[in-house]
Amino acid sequence: MRQPSLTSTHSYQALANHAAKAKEWQMRDLFAQDPQRFERLSVEAAGLFLDYSKNRLDGRTLELLKALAQERGVERLRDAMFNGDKINLTENRAVLHTALRAPRDKQITVDGQDVTADVHAVLDHMKTFTDSVRSGEWRGHTGKEITDVINIGIGGSDLGPKMVCLALRQFAHPRLTMHFVSNVDGHDMDAALSRVNPETTLFIIASKTFTTAETMMNANTARAWFLQQAPEDALAKHFVAVSTNVEAIKTFGIDPQNMFPFWDWVGGRYSVWSAIGLPVALCVGFGYFSDFLAGAHALDEHFRTAPIEQNLPIILALVGFWNRDFLECGSVSIAPYHQDLSRFAAYLQQLDMESNGKRVTRAGDPIDYATGPVIWGDVGTNGQHAYFQLLHQGTDVTPIDFIAALRPAHEFHNHHAALLANCFAQSEAFMKGKTADEVRQDLQGMDAAEIERLVPHKTFPGNRPSNTILMDYLNPATLGALIALYEHKVFVQGVLWDVNSFDQWGVELGKVLAKKIEAELNGEANPGAHDSSTNGLIARAKAAV
Numbered sequence: 001m002r003q004p005s006l007t008s009t010h011s012y013q014a015l016a017n018h019a020a021k022a023k024e025w026q027m028r029d030l031f032a033q034d035p036q037r038f039e040r041l042s043v044e045a046a047g048l049f050l051d052y053s054k055n056r057l058d059g060r061t062l063e064l065l066k067a068l069a070q071e072r073g074v075e076r077l078r079d080a081m082f083n084g085d086k087i088n089l090t091e092n093r094a095v096l097h098t099a100l101r102a103p104r105d106k107q108i109t110v111d112g113q114d115v116t117a118d119v120h121a122v123l124d125h126m127k128t129f130t131d132s133v134r135s136g137e138w139r140g141h142t143g144k145e146i147t148d149v150i151n152i153g154i155g156g157s158d159l160g161p162k163m164v165c166l167a168l169r170q171f172a173h174p175r176l177t178m179h180f181v182s183n184v185d186g187h188d189m190d191a192a193l194s195r196v197n198p199e200t201t202l203f204i205i206a207s208k209t210f211t212t213a214e215t216m217m218n219a220n221t222a223r224a225w226f227l228q229q230a231p232e233d234a235l236a237k238h239f240v241a242v243s244t245n246v247e248a249i250k251t252f253g254i255d256p257q258n259m260f261p262f263w264d265w266v267g268g269r270y271s272v273w274s275a276i277g278l279p280v281a282l283c284v285g286f287g288y289f290s291d292f293l294a295g296a297h298a299l300d301e302h303f304r305t306a307p308i309e310q311n312l313p314i315i316l317a318l319v320g321f322w323n324r325d326f327l328e329c330g331s332v333s334i335a336p337y338h339q340d341l342s343r344f345a346a347y348l349q350q351l352d353m354e355s356n357g358k359r360v361t362r363a364g365d366p367i368d369y370a371t372g373p374v375i376w377g378d379v380g381t382n383g384q385h386a387y388f389q390l391l392h393q394g395t396d397v398t399p400i401d402f403i404a405a406l407r408p409a410h411e412f413h414n415h416h417a418a419l420l421a422n423c424f425a426q427s428e429a430f431m432k433g434k435t436a437d438e439v440r441q442d443l444q445g446m447d448a449a450e451i452e453r454l455v456p457h458k459t460f461p462g463n464r465p466s467n468t469i470l471m472d473y474l475n476p477a478t479l480g481a482l483i484a485l486y487e488h489k490v491f492v493q494g495v496l497w498d499v500n501s502f503d504q505w506g507v508e509l510g511k512v513l514a515k516k517i518e519a520e521l522n523g524e525a526n527p528g529a530h531d532s533s534t535n536g537l538i539a540r541a542k543a544a545v
Contacts, residue, residue: 433462
C-alpha cells in the first residue's frame with residue numbers, strides 16, 4: 001500500500017519548520033537552561049542505558065518526532081513484524097529474526113507452521129553438537145580433539161559470528177581457536193590454513209543454498225587442502241554445514257546429520273541468532289549462547305511493549321532520523337570504548353547500510369529525501385588518534401555513538417578509569433567545543449599577536465551530536481541486547497523512510513557481472529561488450545598471468 005510521501009506529511013512539515021529554529025541552537029545553552037536535561041533525555045532497558053541529551057533537540061523536537069513515528073505507522077509495522085506478516089515486500093517473506101531468540105513456549109506461526117518449534121529443534125541440535133566438540137567427545141579422523149574451527153561464510157554469515165566471538169573472548173573455550181574466512185582473495189584462506197593442523201580442525205561451511213559463489217570457492221579450496229592430507233571418508237569428521245541443501249552437502253562429503261538449517265525469513269545480516277551462530281556456540285558454549293539470545297529477547301520485549309517516549313530503539317532511531325534528515329548529517333561514527341567490540345562498527349555497517357541504503361519507497365517510488373547514513377568507526381582511543389580531528393574541527397558534522405561498559409573484564413583498573421575518562425571527555429568536548437575567548441584565556445601570558453594568530457586554529461565549534469550507550473558489563477546478555485537495539489533502530493528508520501529494510505538487490509548486480517568477467521579472465525569466454533575502462537583492466541590482468 002502506497003503511503004503519502006514522507007515530505008508531504010503534516011508531521012514532517014512541522015519538523016521542518018521546527019528544524020529551521022533548532023539549527024541555531026547551541027547545546028551548551030540547552031544544558032544551561034535545563035539542569036535536569038540528562039535525567040529527562042536518557043532511558044534504560046534490558047541492561048542498556050542510553051543518554052541522548054547531547055543532541056541538538058528539546059522536548060518539542062521529541063513530541064514532533066513521536067507524532068511522525070505514529071503517522072508513519074511504526075508501531076503498526078513493528079507488530080506486523082513480530083506477528084510474522086510478510087513485510088519484506090519484494091521477496092514476499094516474513095521478517096522473523098526475533099523468533100530466533102524467542103522462548104520455547106512462545107508460539108509464532110508463518111504459513112501455518114509453528115516456527116518456534118522449528119527454531120528450538122535446531123537449537124537443540126546445536127547444543128548436542130557443540131557440547132560434544134567442546135567436551136572432546138567429537139574427535140577428528142585420527143582420534144585427536146578439535147583445536148581449531150574455521151568458519152567459511154560471507155556477509156552476515158561471517159561478520160556476525162566473527163564480531164560476537166571477538167566480543168565474548170573472555171568466555172571462550174581455552175582449547176578452541178576460532179578462525180573466519182570470507183574473502184574470495186586467496187590470501188584470506190592461505191592465512192587461515194597456515195595456522196591449523198588438518199587432524200584437529202573443524203570447518204563450518206555457512207551457505208543456505210550451498211551455492212554462494214565466494215563461500216563455495218573457499219569451501220572447495222579448504223576441502224582440497226584437507227584431502228591432500230586425509231582420506232575422503234574423513235571429511236564427515238571435519239566439515240559441517242549451515243545450509244538447507246541436503247543433496248549438495250552430501251555430494252561435498254558432509255554427513256546430513258551435521259547440517260544445521262535456517263529459514264528464508266532470516267536475512268543474512270540478522271542471522272547470528274540462528275545456526276549461523278554455530279561458531280559462537282562452539283566458542284563460548286551453548287549456555288552462554290542461550291544468554292546471548294535471552295538478552296536480545298529482553299530488548300525485543302521492551303521494543304514491542306514500551307511506549308514511544310520510553311522505547312530505547314525508537315528513541316535512538318528518531319534521534320538519528322532527526323540528525324540525518326533535518327540537521328543534514330550524512331554519516332554516523334560508531335565508537336565502542338571496549339577493545340573486544342573491535343568489529344562492532346563493521347557489523348553495524350552491514351546491518352544499517354545494507355538495510356536502509358535504498359533510493360525507492362516500498363511501493364517503488366523514487367525518494368526525494370535523505371535515507372540511510374554512512375556507518376563507520378573504530379574502537380575508543382584508537383579513533384581519537386586517527387579521525388577524531390575531522391569530527392572535532394572538520395566541515396562536516398558527524399554524530400557519534402559512544403559505547404562503553406562500566407566494569408571491565410580485566411584487573412587493570414587504572415586502564416579502565418582512563419578509558420572511561422576518555423569516552424566521557426570526548427562526548428563532552430564534542431558537545432561544548434571551545435570558544436575563542438576560552439582559547440585566549442588558556443594562552444594568557446603569550447604575545448597578544450601570537451595569541452590572535454593561534455585562536456582560530458585552537459577554537460572548536462562544538463555542538464556536535466552524540467549518544468552514549470552504557471552497560472554494566474559486556475557479557476552475552478548485554479551484547480545480545482546491544483545488537484537487538486541497533487536491529488530495531490534500523491527497522492524504525494526504514495519505516496520512517498518508507499523503504500524495505502530487508503532486501504539487498506544492490507548486492508546482486510556486481511555478483512552477476514563478476515561471473516561474466518571471471519569467465520573472461522579464465523579464458524572460458526570471449527571478452528564482452530564492456531566499457532573501455534573495464535576492457536582495459538581485464539586486458540592488463542590477463543597480460544599479467
